[in-house]
Amino acid sequence: xxxxxxxxxxxxxxxxxxxxxxxxxxxxxxxxxxxxxxxxxxxxxxxxxxxxxxxxxxxxxxxxxxxxxxxxxxxxxxxxxxxxxxxxxxxxxxxxxxxxxxxxxxxxxxxxxxxxxxxxxxxxxxxxxxxxxxxxxxxxxxxxxxxxxxxxxxxxxxxxxxxxxxxxxxxxxxxxxxxxxxxxxxxxxxxxxxxxxxxxxxxxxxxxxxxxxxxxxxxxxxxxxxxxxxxxxxxxxxxxxxxxxxxxxxxxxxxxxxxxxxxxxxxxxxxxxxxxxxxxxxxxxxxxxxxxxxxxxxxxxxxxxxxxxxxxxxxxxxxxxxxxxxxxxxxxxxxxxxxxxxxxxxxxxxxxxxxxxx
Amino acid sequence: xxxxxxxxxxxxxxxxxxxxxxxxxxxxxxxxxxxxxxxxxxxxxxxxxxxxxxxxxxxxxxxxxxxxxxxxxxxxxxxxxxxxxxxxxxxxxxxxxxxxxxxxxxxxxxxxxxxxxxxxxxxxxxxxxxxxxxxxxxxxxxxxxxxxxxxxxxxxxxxxxxxxxxxxxxxxxxxxxxxxxxxxxxxxxxxxxxxxxxxxxxxxxxxxxxxxxxxxxxxxxxxxxxxxxxxxxxxxxxxxxxxxxxxxxxxxxxxxxxxxxxxxxxxxxxxxxxxxxxxxxxxxxxxxxxxxxxxxxxxxxxxxxxxxxxxxxxxxxxxxxxxxxxxxxxxxxxxxxxxxxxxxxxxxxxxxxxxxxx
Numbered sequence: 001x002x003x004x005x006x007x008x009x010x011x012x013x014x015x016x017x018x019x020x021x022x023x024x025x026x027x028x029x030x031x032x033x034x035x036x037x038x039x040x041x042x043x044x045x046x047x048x049x050x051x052x053x054x055x056x057x058x059x060x061x062x063x064x065x066x067x068x069x070x071x072x073x074x075x076x077x078x079x080x081x082x083x084x085x086x087x088x089x090x091x092x093x094x095x096x097x098x099x100x101x102x103x104x105x106x107x108x109x110x111x112x113x114x115x116x117x118x119x120x121x122x123x124x125x126x127x128x129x130x131x132x133x134x135x136x137x138x139x140x141x142x143x144x145x146x147x148x149x150x151x152x153x154x155x156x157x158x159x160x161x162x163x164x165x166x167x168x169x170x171x172x173x174x175x176x177x178x179x180x181x182x183x184x185x186x187x188x189x190x191x192x193x194x195x196x197x198x199x200x201x202x203x204x205x206x207x208x209x210x211x212x213x214x215x216x217x218x219x220x221x222x223x224x225x226x227x228x229x230x231x232x233x234x235x236x237x238x239x240x241x242x243x244x245x246x247x248x249x250x251x252x253x254x255x256x257x258x259x260x261x262x263x264x265x266x267x268x269x270x271x272x273x274x275x276x277x278x279x280x281x282x283x284x285x286x287x288x289x290x291x292x293x294x295x296x297x298x299x300x301x302x303x304x305x306x307x308x309x310x311x312x313x314x315x316x317x318x319x320x321x322x323x324x325x326x327x328x329x330x331x332x333x334x335x336x337x338x339x340x341x342x343x344x345x346x347x348x349x350x351x352x353x354x355x356x357x358x
Numbered sequence: 359x360x361x362x363x364x365x366x367x368x369x370x371x372x373x374x375x376x377x378x379x380x381x382x383x384x385x386x387x388x389x390x391x392x393x394x395x396x397x398x399x400x401x402x403x404x405x406x407x408x409x410x411x412x413x414x415x416x417x418x419x420x421x422x423x424x425x426x427x428x429x430x431x432x433x434x435x436x437x438x439x440x441x442x443x444x445x446x447x448x449x450x451x452x453x454x455x456x457x458x459x460x461x462x463x464x465x466x467x468x469x470x471x472x473x474x475x476x477x478x479x480x481x482x483x484x485x486x487x488x489x490x491x492x493x494x495x496x497x498x499x500x501x502x503x504x505x506x507x508x509x510x511x512x513x514x515x516x517x518x519x520x521x522x523x524x525x526x527x528x529x530x531x532x533x534x535x536x537x538x539x540x541x542x543x544x545x546x547x548x549x550x551x552x553x554x555x556x557x558x559x560x561x562x563x564x565x566x567x568x569x570x571x572x573x574x575x576x577x578x579x580x581x582x583x584x585x586x587x588x589x590x591x592x593x594x595x596x597x598x599x600x601x602x603x604x605x606x607x608x609x610x611x612x613x614x615x616x617x618x619x620x621x622x623x624x625x626x627x628x629x630x631x632x633x634x635x636x637x638x639x640x641x642x643x644x645x646x647x648x649x650x651x652x653x654x655x656x657x658x659x660x661x662x663x664x665x666x667x668x669x670x671x672x673x674x675x676x677x678x679x680x681x682x683x684x685x686x687x688x689x690x691x692x693x694x695x696x697x698x699x700x701x702x703x704x705x706x707x708x709x710x711x712x713x714x715x716x
Contacts, residue, residue: 130485139665148644286506307497
């Protein structure tokens with residue numbers, strides 16, 4: 001059996017820190033185990049273009065392992081080429097780098113390590129909300145450059161207390177965000193989703209559903225995006241929807257970059273219509289050097305909380321998704337049933353509604 | 359009656375943003391009201407040296423209003439000069455800029471707006487913990503400079519979940535920090551304090567008291583300082599205590615800078631013994647341009663979350679402490695009783711135990 005893993009390169013960091021499991025160097029800890037079973041493991045970060053390791057080895061790999069942080073994009077065309085492929089495993093959460101319709105058609109299973117880093121991402125969301133609302137980045141930059149002018153920071157710094165905070169998507173990540181926001185005493189918590197939380201679950205965090213997306217965003221001081229990327233959510237936050245946001249609202253997106261329109265968001269931040277935008281996901285990854293989200297600022301010089309895609313790949317998360325990837329592989333090898341919450345596409349059919357299937 | 363207010367300068371920001379109430383320009387909104395009552399109001403940010411407005415006008419002012427963000431330091435010597443002074447009001451929380459023993463001796467009352475910004479500061483603490491543990495600053499700087507190397511960030515990024523977090527001081531701010539940390543599922547919450555929380559109050563956040571400070575810090579992955587500055591807490595976190603911290607722990611201090619030894623902290627961050635230090639308080643404010651806390655980094659280039667002193671002066675907090683300052687003044691003018699929780703020093707005696715009086 002040939003296993004192909006597309007991971008990010010850790011370089012010196014991966015040598016110095018063996019807990020960086022999700023790297024090319026440390027190979028999710030899979031090599032000794034797979035080799036002891038007589039399987040072949042190919043690991044690379046080279047994923048773009050027809051002569052890349054990814055496209056070369058996908059032709060006869062039986063298993064593809066990849067991560068959302070440095071994804072091998074498995075298109076319908078590549079599925080045609082992947083004659084031997086049986087299972088795709090996402091070491092992490094979010095399988096939009098795989099053409100799921102093609103996977104269904106070709107009877108290739110798609111699985112995620114669903115619980116592995118939802119808490120990591122939820123923490124990143126709450127951190128990002130706080131640092132935008134409280135105007136952290138310009139304050140830290142002021143200190144680094146040797147200045148001290150409290151009023152320039154305070155004029156755009158607020159408390160999270162008594163704000164209306166809404167999540168697009170109240171699934172495993174979105175709901176964890178809501179749980180962590182409760183003791184901040186928000187004015188109200190709102191959610192927008194294709195499905196409804198059970199009453200008791202909604203009541204536990206005192207969250208109210210708003211069915212119309214425009215109405216939803218118009219009520220929020222802070223909007224956070226916690227839904228998967230699929231045909232129905234691509235470009236969901238575009239210039240039209242942004243017009244319905246409150247003036248001066250904050251937007252946090254750690255879901256997938258392409259859910260928000262790159263240029264519309266940048267324009268809204270620059271005009272001050274959005275007071276800030278933060279997150280770790282980009283429409284292309286790695287983001288090009290001149291990506292406008294790297295440097296966009298609001299009119300007062302703040303409002304940018306962007307980072308590279310790492311919220312779900314903390315060292316704590318890597319331990320969990322490395323072990324989860326091995327469990328999925330073990331189940332696959334031994335023919336044992338997979339944990340249902342990990343299955344996005346089963347044999348020839350969708351098993352999850354999260355990617356837009358109703 | 360002459361009222362002297364020492365506030366920070368807002369400059370253009372204060373003109374553009376009238377909600378910047380705590381500035382020299384916007385004068386806590388007190389001028390029209392005080393003048394309508396026939397009182398004199400002197401407002402300045404000039405507070406250092408014998409010829410400063412502060413030292414000039416303290417000679418005959420009856421009321422001193424100042425903030426922790428740009429404090430007029432009222433020493434025992436200046437109390438001798440302040441022949442007419444009856445009451446000092448801190449627009450905010452924390453009155454360590456006033457020699458409280460001298461205030462008792464001279465029968466000058468000292469009051470704070472005690473509830474005005476405790477939530478603001480507690481939010482800043484939780485934000486600072488998250489951004490240190492999750493390694494935010496180097497990640498954002500990487501994006502700004504056009505790079506993308508996930509492993510260099512991930513190798514020093516962790517989840518807050520399952521960590522041991524302890525607060526030195528579980529009063530109005532420290533307890534609010536604990537409340538906000540509960541849903542992050544810490545391994546354990548700990549506190550160290552001169553007094554004990556009532557059982558039900560401790561149980562509500564599932565926090566355990568540790569009586570010995572060295573033992574306390576040795577158990578914590580994250581330590582946060584939430585106690586007042588007084589003789590008993592000055593230099594509390596020094597090189598001796600730091601030796602008892604876990605290697606790689608994080609430290610957050612939004613209480614007062616002088617509670618932590620400046621050089622010992624910088625040395626611990628630089629060696630990596632502390633993985634990071636964050637906060638908004640400094641031993642001298644404004645901090646000098648070459649203050650080591652501005653630029654100290656851990657061996658992996660992160661671990662600095664410093665900002666100027668503003669956590670308690672968000673626009674939301676300014677509205678509260680401006681109105682609280684006016685209430686205290688109204689009570690003083692009309693002879694009405696003050697809210698007991700605002701009184702640090704009453705007429706000739708301490709009313710609060712928070713500043714080290716037992």
